Amino acid sequence: MNGWMGKILRVDLGSGKISTERLDPKTARDYLGARGLGTKIMWDEVDPNVDPLSPENKLIFAPGPFSGTFAPSSGRYDVVTKGPLTGTIAASNSGGSFGAELKFAGWDAVILEGKAAKPTWLSIVDDVVELRDASRLWGKDVPETTEALYAEASEDSKVACIGPAGERMVLFASIMNEMQRAAGRTGVGAVMGSKNLKAIVVRGSKGVKVADKDAFVAACGEASRKIKEHPVGGTGLRLYGTNVLVNILNSIGGLPTNNFQTGHFANADMVGGETLAANQLQRPRGCFACIISCGRGTKVTNPKYKGEGEGPEYETAWGFGPDCGIDDLDAVIKANYICNELGLDTISMGGTVACAVEMFDKGIITLEDTEGLDLRSGNAEAMVEAVRLTGIGEGFGKKLALGSYRLASLYGHPEMSMTAKKQEMPAYEPRAVQGIGLNYATNNRGGCHVRGYTISPEVLGVPVKYDKDATEGKPELVAMFQNLTGAIDSSGACLFTTFGIGADDYAAMLTALTGVKYTGDDFVKCGERVWNLERLWNNRSGFTAADDAIPERLTTVPMPTGPSKGAVSHVKEMMPHYYAVRGWDAEGRPTPEKLAELELA
Amino acid sequence: MKVRYFALLREATHKREEEWTRPAPDVRTLVNDLVALYGEPFAKWVMKDGDLYGFTAILLDGKDVRGRGGLDCSLEGVAEVDIFPPLAGG
Numbered sequence: 001m002n003g004w005m006g007k008i009l010r011v012d013l014g015s016g017k018i019s020t021e022r023l024d025p026k027t028a029r030d031y032l033g034a035r036g037l038g039t040k041i042m043w044d045e046v047d048p049n050v051d052p053l054s055p056e057n058k059l060i061f062a063p064g065p066f067s068g069t070f071a072p073s074s075g076r077y078d079v080v081t082k083g084p085l086t087g088t089i090a091a092s093n094s095g096g097s098f099g100a101e102l103k104f105a106g107w108d109a110v111i112l113e114g115k116a117a118k119p120t121w122l123s124i125v126d127d128v129v130e131l132r133d134a135s136r137l138w139g140k141d142v143p144e145t146t147e148a149l150y151a152e153a154s155e156d157s158k159v160a161c162i163g164p165a166g167e168r169m170v171l172f173a174s175i176m177n178e179m180q181r182a183a184g185r186t187g188v189g190a191v192m193g194s195k196n197l198k199a200i201v202v203r204g205s206k207g208v209k210v211a212d213k214d215a216f217v218a219a220c221g222e223a224s225r226k227i228k229e230h231p232v233g234g235t236g237l238r239l240y241g242t243n244v245l246v247n248i249l250n251s252i253g254g255l256p257t258n259n260f261q262t263g264h265f266a267n268a269d270m271v272g273g274e275t276l277a278a279n280q281l282q283r284p285r286g287c288f289a290c291i292i293s294c295g296r297g298t299k300v301t302n303p304k305y306k307g308e309g310e311g312p313e314y315e316t317a318w319g320f321g322p323d324c325g326i327d328d329l330d331a332v333i334k335a336n337y338i339c340n341e342l343g344l345d346t347i348s349m350g351g352t353v354a355c356a357v358e359m360f361d362k363g364i365i366t367l368e369d370t371e372g373l374d375l376r377s378g379n380a381e382a383m384v385e386a387v388r389l390t391g392i393g394e395g396f397g398k399k400l401a402l403g404s405y406r407l408a409s410l411y412g413h414p415e416m417s418m419t420a421k422k423q424e425m426p427a428y429e430p431r432a433v434q435g436i437g438l439n440y441a442t443n444n445r446g447g448c449h450v451r452g453y454t455i456s457p458e459v460l461g462v463p464v465k466y467d468k469d470a471t472e473g474k475p476e477l478v479a480m481f482q483n484l485t486g487a488i489d490s491s492g493a494c495l496f497t498t499f500g501i502g503a504d505d506y507a508a509m510l511t512a513l514t515g516v517k518y519t520g521d522d523f524v525k526c527g528e529r530v531w532n533l534e535r536l537w538n539n540r541s542g543f544t545a546a547d548d549a550i551p552e553r554l555t556t557v558p559m560p561t562g563p564s565k566g567a568v569s570h571v572k573e574m575m576p577h578y579y580a581v582r583g584w585d586a587e588g589r590p591t592p593e594k595l596a597e598l599e600l601a
Numbered sequence: 602m603k604v605r606y607f608a609l610l611r612e613a614t615h616k617r618e619e620e621w622t623r624p625a626p627d628v629r630t631l632v633n634d635l636v637a638l639y640g641e642p643f644a645k646w647v648m649k650d651g652d653l654y655g656f657t658a659i660l661l662d663g664k665d666v667r668g669r670g671g672l673d674c675s676l677e678g679v680a681e682v683d684i685f686p687p688l689a690g691g
Contacts, residue, residue, distance in 0.1 A: 236688055237689055314691065564663070
């Protein structure tokens with residue numbers, strides 16, 4: 001095959017059996033790879049009602065066809081499983097070079113099933129695959145584990161591992177590759193921990209075959225040119241990173257503050273990308289084949305929060321900053337470092353602490369509940385300590401490890417959890433930006449921004465400006481972005497390439513790479529197919545239209561302060577039209593006609 | 602009226618914000634004066650072919666001028682003008 005390696009690796013952690021399977025060409029053509037391929041495997045092999053933390057759940061690592069090629073910014077891969085935080089189908093996307101290395105070793109996917117009897121790590125060196133004892137690594141954090149495995153395997157290897165949070169099955173534990181890159185969302189690290197799998201170490205020596213080299217060089221060159229010439233893809237992201245969004249979201253009144261109690265934070269600039277660039281930024285960092293370099297290599301010299309690493313991204317800076325009423329960027333970065341070291345999703349961690357802070361401020365929980373942690377709004381030291389305790393499973397951290405929905409429910413106030421399908425929503429206030437709320441509510445993995453990033457047209461004006469306050473046209477916009485992102489995620493490309501290229505550009509590169517003819521519409525159709533298969537999975541596991549919701553606070557309580565004062569989210573009003581646009585019935589189920597159209601019947 | 606700058610516009614103006622006291626009945630007048638004051642480093646992120654650059658956000662008390670009149674928007678009664686060059690993230 002061209003573009004794909006043509007092989008899937010299956011590892012039964014319980015029996016130790018390791019086998020190789022052929023990648024079905026039609027599956028590859030229809031689902032591309034990464035998120036799409038992983039979802040198809042889950043659909044074919046796993047009962048949607050499986051306990052996410054049981055041996056019967058599977059954990060799939062999959063790069064896409066672009067991974068390992070010089071297609072611009074194609075360093076992504078996905079981890080697909082049933083998520084313990086949400087109970088939905090879960091796919092978490094990460095960058096770095098791990099996905100490319102899987103391709104170089106010859107694999108389009110690695111399926112992990114069962115549960116190892118003792119802590120284990122998986123070694124993949126091309127076709128030589130072995131399970132090894134990880135007992136001495138259990139309990140070690142991500143940098144310690146990664147360094148130890150570099151020493152044992154090879155410095156050239158790529159390591160994806162869990163930290164103590166994954167071992168303890170914190171419901172929003174991440175999988176970290178190359179120490180700083182996270183498959184963060186939905187708790188994929190907890191699933192890895194439930195299987196006693198500490199790490200995967202991969203090293204490959206192969207290359208990705210290309211169907212039409214001249215056409216691929218031309219298509220990639222054209223895509224690269226467009227990205228570099230685009231003012232945000234080519235300049236802004238490298239200079240300021242994603243955290244440059246803090247100020248514009250704050251200026252429109254859409255920066256969730258104090259656990260989404262309002263949308264404006266007076267000291268937002270103190271945790272924004274400009275402040276980061278002027279103080280803690282050491283250099284931009286990029287993933288495999290990246291021409292954007294949005295990553296932030298940072299250093300904190302403040303003795304209280306001293307450290308060095310990567311981050312924060314916008315969502316992280318917001319979650320540990322304004323959402324907790326905190327304006328100390330050094331503390332925010334320290335919380336980010338701890339999440340990277342212990343293996344925690346920064347968005348859900350920030351949202352869970354923010355929920356606890358609101359409950360603390362309102363007297364719902366006390367110092368007795370928090371075991372002495374003074375979680376009042378704005379207390380940066382307590383926030384950092386709360387993150388550490390969560391990762392190591394001590395004190396109040398044991399309750400924070402459940403995520404905000406289960407935490408707030410413990411104290412009788414689930415309405416204070418700012419989640420969709422029990423996953424913490426990211427850094428955009430649905431009352432201030434109508435489309436993003438609809439995306440949160442309908443997202444197949446719960447509160448998530450990247451799978452339908454309508455902020456781009458609604459706030460940034462890319463590719464064109466939409467009225468953020470309007471509801472008309474938003475169901476179409478949300479569905480279009482969700483479908484396109486489904487295809488991009490499945491291809492191995494970075495979502496940020498959309499700041500420069502569109503469906504036709506991906507199709508041109510994919511056609512030249514694989515030899516399979518794709519139009520732009522074909523490419524988007526792959527994403528729509530993935531989206532609908534995820535939806536079918538969720539419906540079969542018990543999710544209904546009632547779950548397509550965001551917290552009542554956002555649809556019933558007018559924004560109290562700031563430039564968006566008085567606004568509410570109109571998710572409920574937009575939902576029927578969204579279902580119609582999707583080709584779903586009134587209960588949010590794909591119709592037989594839609595399934596036939598997508599070859600899912 | 603306070604005018605605030607962000608990202609690359611801070612490098613162009615060497616300011617985070619300033620009090621704007623010159624007469625500025627509308628956004629066009631303000632932007633033209635700012636372009637005259639700060640030159641090409643400012644203009645290249647704000648103007649294109651004589652109009653407002655489509656990726657640039659000018660907010661009047663939090664309201665984006667794009668789709669609401671653009672450069673013709675009145676500044677009467679406006680207390681804060683925020684100007685953002687093209688941005689992205691997520």
